[in-house]
Amino acid sequence: MGLLSIVIWLPIAAGAVLLAMGRDGQVAMVRWFALFAALVSFLVTLPLISGFDAGTAAMQFQESAAWIARFNVRYHLGVDGLSLWFVPLTAFITVVVVISAWEVITTRVNQYMGAFLILSGLMIGVFCALDGLLFYVFFEATLIPMYIIIGVWGGPNRVYAAFKFFLYTLAGSLLMLVALIYLYYKSGGSFDILTWHKLPLPGTVQSLLFFAFLLAFAVKVPMWPVHTWLPDAHVEAPTGGSVVLAAIMLKLGAYGFLRFSLPITPDASHQWAWAIVALSLIAVLYIGLVALVQQDMKKLVAYSSVAHMGFVTLGFFIFDSAGNGNELAVSGGIAQMISHGFISGAMFLCIGVLYDRVHSREIAAYGGVVNTMPKFAAFAVLFSMANCGLPGTSGFVGEWMVILGTTKVNFWLAALAATTLVFGAAYTLWMVKRVYFGSVANDAVKALTDINPREFVMLALLAVAVLWMGLYPKPLTDAMHVSVLELLRHVAVPKLN
Numbered sequence: 357m358g359l360l361s362i363v364i365w366l367p368i369a370a371g372a373v374l375l376a377m378g379r380d381g382q383v384a385m386v387r388w389f390a391l392f393a394a395l396v397s398f399l400v401t402l403p404l405i406s407g408f409d410a411g412t413a414a415m416q417f418q419e420s421a422a423w424i425a426r427f428n429v430r431y432h433l434g435v436d437g438l439s440l441w442f443v444p445l446t447a448f449i450t451v452v453v454v455i456s457a458w459e460v461i462t463t464r465v466n467q468y469m470g471a472f473l474i475l476s477g478l479m480i481g482v483f484c485a486l487d488g489l490l491f492y493v494f495f496e497a498t499l500i501p502m503y504i505i506i507g508v509w510g511g512p513n514r515v516y517a518a519f520k521f522f523l524y525t526l527a528g529s530l531l532m533l534v535a536l537i538y539l540y541y542k543s544g545g546s547f548d549i550l551t552w553h554k555l556p557l558p559g560t561v562q563s564l565l566f567f568a569f570l571l572a573f574a575v576k577v578p579m580w581p582v583h584t585w586l587p588d589a590h591v592e593a594p595t596g597g598s599v600v601l602a603a604i605m606l607k608l609g610a611y612g613f614l615r616f617s618l619p620i621t622p623d624a625s626h627q628w629a630w631a632i633v634a635l636s637l638i639a640v641l642y643i644g645l646v647a648l649v650q651q652d653m654k655k656l657v658a659y660s661s662v663a664h665m666g667f668v669t670l671g672f673f674i675f676d677s678a679g680n681g682n683e684l685a686v687s688g689g690i691a692q693m694i695s696h697g698f699i700s701g702a703m704f705l706c707i708g709v710l711y712d713r714v715h716s717r718e719i720a721a722y723g724g725v726v727n728t729m730p731k732f733a734a735f736a737v738l739f740s741m742a743n744c745g746l747p748g749t750s751g752f753v754g755e756w757m758v759i760l761g762t763t764k765v766n767f768w769l770a771a772l773a774a775t776t777l778v779f780g781a782a783y784t785l786w787m788v789k790r791v792y793f794g795s796v797a798n799d800a801v802k803a804l805t806d807i808n809p810r811e812f813v814m815l816a817l818l819a820v821a822v823l824w825m826g827l828y829p830k831p832l833t834d835a836m837h838v839s840v841l842e843l844l845r846h847v848a849v850p851k852l853n
Contacts, residue, residue: 358419359403360433363443364481367397367450371473377466387458390469394454397476398447408440410835413842415486415550423490428545432487437839438614438690441832442483442607445697448821449603450476453596455814456705460595460712461509468509472596475501479604483611488536488547491615492529495608499525502597502605510592517585517592524585528575535568539620553619553846559627566624569617570632576609579669580639583662590658591717595708598654602661602700607693610668614690614843618672618681622847625673632673637772639666644779648786653710653717656787657703660743661696663776664755668692670773671758676765681844683837684764688757690836695742695750695825702739702818706732709811710791714800719790723797728804733792735807735815740788742822744781750825 357365370393377386408416415434423431435443453472461468478501481494499522507518538561539552546552557565575582586606590598618625640663647659671689674682709732710725711717726733742749745756755777762770796802807815825832 358417358433359400360417360419360435360484363397363401363404363447364433364477364484366400366477367393367447367473367480368477370394370397371470371475371477374466374470374473383462383465386466386469387454390454390473391451391458393473394447394451394476397473398444398451401444401447404435404440404443405831405835408435408835410437411838413437413839418486423487427540427547429489429547430487431490432548433484434486435484437836438843439483439611440835441690441694442604442611443480445694446476446479446483446604448817449600449697449701452701452705452814452817453599455810456599456708457594457596458810460708464508468505468594468596471501471505472600475505475600479608482608486549488539488549488552490547491549492533492536495612496526496529498605498608502601505597506589506593509594510597512592513588514592517588520585521589524575524582528582529572531568532572535565538565549615555620557621559623562621562624563627566617566621566628569612569621570628573609573612573617574635576612577606577665577669578609578662579635579666580643580662583639583643586662587655587658590704591652591654595704595711598658598704598708599701602658602704603697606661606665607697610665610672610689610693613669613672618847619843625847626675629673629675632669633769636666636670636673637769639663640670640773640776641779644776644783647783648779650783651719653707653719653787653791654704656719656783657700657707657743660703660780660783661700663780664692664696664700667755667758667773667776668696670769671754671761674762674765674769680848682761682765683840683844685758685761686840686844687833687836688754688759688761690754690840691750691757691825691829691832692754694832695754695822698818698821698825699739699742699749699751702735702815702822703743705814705818706736706739709807709815713804716800719787721798722791722801724794724801725792725804727796728801729806731812732807732815735819736792737788738819739822740784742826743784745777748823748826750822750829752826753829 418434420432423429478498485491503518503522643663650656668689671685674685742751745751759770
């Protein structure tokens with residue numbers, strides 16, 4: 357068992373242990389065990405960063421063993437610059453989620469903590485899988501714990517939201533399974549993703565495969581117009597579920613574009629890039645306007661996530677007139693994915709802190725929170741500024757790189773994309789003004805108490821991450837640089853036969 361296997365299966369095994377404890381297990385012991393397991397799971401990801409060679413685009417830390425030998429299905433793992441940072445990000449967010457639920461979740465605590473640990477391992481598996489069937493198993497398996505988290509610990513309409521989340525994402529993935537089976541036979545009986553990257557596929561076949569992958573990944577991102585499941589899922593999910601859903605699960609779809617759509621169907625990616633760019637700009641513009649009229653804080657941040665993820669897909673599919681991708685835009689898209697993981701998770705945690713005290717997510721229920729919760733308000737305003745793309749925070753890095761990269765291709769597309777900075781500032785600052793500033797609005801706000809040490813720790817961890825990436829993104833961009841160049845070189849090579 358190599359390092360990647362430990363990173364994947366350690367949280368899954370710990371989650372299974374928590375489930376086996378049963379409902380009558382000691383709650384304190386369950387919480388401490390979950391925190392210990394989450395911390396260890398994060399710590400074992402750090403050697404991936406320290407031992408990663410940023411000078412090569414080759415897969416590193418590879419593991420390969422026979423899994424289903426009859427069909428040549430292998431347990432094949434590896435990471436490159438495109439996937440490296442998502443592994444520690446997932447483990448880090450899991451630590452924060454466990455801390456956030458410490459005093460909030462009081463029923464079925466072992467099942468709640470176990471579900472998140474298992475989900476963490478499955479999501480890391482998606483980022484590490486180099487076998488097509490293994491990727492599909494991890495990709496689909498992530499639905500189960502999230503479905504349970506929303507359906508059991510969610511709000512009043514949790515069953516509806518859980519079903520909608522499950523059906524949307526499952527239905528979108530069925531065509532991807534057909535595409536994987538086709539590639540298996542086309543490659544002579546191999547599920548090896550790296551082998552699929554070298555297949556010379558006809559143009560029509562590439563287009564069909566491209567749309568099969570697009571449906572699966574677009575729902576997961578989610579892209580407009582298949583985004584409608586996301587606000588419902590966020591509103592009904594418990595705080596931890598919203599954090600993981602926004603911070604990690606949305607990235608699974610965007611990562612699929614990097615690992616499947618672009619390298620396997622490069623010509624179709626060029627041919628249909630205009631459609632992806634158009635959908636991305638609609639997400640940036642239209643969804644930004646939708647966010648402006650939201651009265652529920654969770655819905656506002658959920659729609660904000662759709663708009664910010666539009667930047668990611670725009671960066672991935674912006675090609676110049678010669679058909680060359682843009683390294684700055686693609687790197688910016690990946691940086692935006694990492695940054696959004698920190699910021700969206702922090703925004704939902706802040707909403708959770710308020711909800712735990714007032715039991716309302718309506719913006720109108722608050723006002724003047726800074727007067728009674730000054731420490732908390734400082735964190736909340738920091739994360740809100742990062743959500744606006746303020747320089748010095750992680751939110752600025754990815755968006756600015758995508759805008760600069762797009763400018764090199766088409767100034768007017770970049771100008772349209774840049775409007776999200778205006779809309780983002782509008783809806784975020786509108787919420788901040790009404791919730792945090794001004795005089796104390798009502799007795800509920802007057803009775804608020806500031807964050808306790810547990811809440812301070814979880815918000816401080818994310819604040820450090822947001823500022824670190826905003827002030828010094830070099831380790832992030834250095835690790836992905838060579839892999840992004842190799843991806844663009846591969847996509848630029850015609851594969852038609």
